[in-house]
Amino acid sequence: MAAGLPAVVRRGRQASVRGPVSSTGVDDRSHATTLAAHHHCVSPRPRLVDGAVVVRRDAHHLLVGTDPGVVVPDRPGLLALLRCLDGVRDVGVLQAMAEESIAADVPQVLQELAARGVLTVAPDRPVARLTVVLRAGPGCTALEAVLRQSLDDLPVVPAGPDGPGLVLQLSSHEPPRSLLDALVRDGRPHLLVRRTGRGWRVGPYVAPGHSPCVRCADLARIDVDPQWAAVLPQLEVPPLLAARDRAGDAAAWETAALVGREVVRAALGVRPRSVGAVLRHGEDDGWHVHQPVAFHHRCGCWLLGAR
Ligand SMILES: [Zn+2]
DSSP states (O other), rough: OOOOOOHHHHHHHHHHHHHHHHHSSSBBBHHHHHHHHHHHHHEEEEEEEOOOOEEEEEETTTEOOOOSOOOEEEEOOOOOOHTTTTTOOOOOHHHHHHHHHOOOOOHHHHHHHHHHEEEEOOSSSSSEEEEEEEOOOOHHHHHHHHHHHHHHTTSSEEEOSSSSSSEEEEEOOOOOOOHHHHHHTTTEEEEEEEEEEEEEEEEEEOTEEETHHHHHHHHHHHHTTTTTTHHHHHTTOOOTTOOOOOOTOOOHHHHHHHHHHHHHHHTTTTTOTTTEEEEETTTEEEEEEEEOOOTTTTTTTGGGGGG
16 A cells, blocks of 8 residues: 555655755654654544645646645545545544545555645644633724624633633723733733824733733833833823724724734633734834833732742
């Protein structure tokens, strides 16, 4: 059976000789190692990566994915096998299918597809769900609407304004620090989303006691600009000439996409990019890290982590 796979094997080995990163930009060795490890601990459920469709390339080859895709020599039953790589069937089921009707060595096919970046292993654990509270001040109508719609599709549980969980605080101006202080005191994680001029700033994502808070950022700015202490309180009230927030605002959609990504990272236990940083939406150049935020020695929020 394995003799039917020489071209796949040869292609994979050539990629490894040239270097650890394949044409798909995925580390060949880590993929192969990961799959091998799964073989030995649990029954893995292989799945083609998102967007990796399987089509016929010509009379003798199949194409898995299109960016750039992996060319696989065809043989009886292989197309059916590849289309079963959906993260539902485990390796044992696939092997049983192969023994009945497919002229292919299933583990070898899976190893090669994984090494070439078009196969992954579905997680055995269900996706973590995070409770999220969306709080929006005036002037954030468009962003709030897009975010509420998006949250329905994310692995999160929306909660009322006073519910538990991660607080997404939307504001068309600097939010009152007393409000943020209360969140820190209560140990509630929160992500600040502020309008600035015609764009938005996202961050910092604050896990009280574990990551720098907004007060830390304020104190750092006062260190270099002492007058900021007098300016800041004036910015905590809604401006008379607030930037217009309207439906179809491209900045609102881009901001919502970034906030959604931060929420998903938090839900999956992956560090959000706005931990210890503020990300700013640039009018012309998309997103970039605007300002790193570090614990400030005069804030004391870090003491919460020592409790
Ligand atoms: Zn702080």
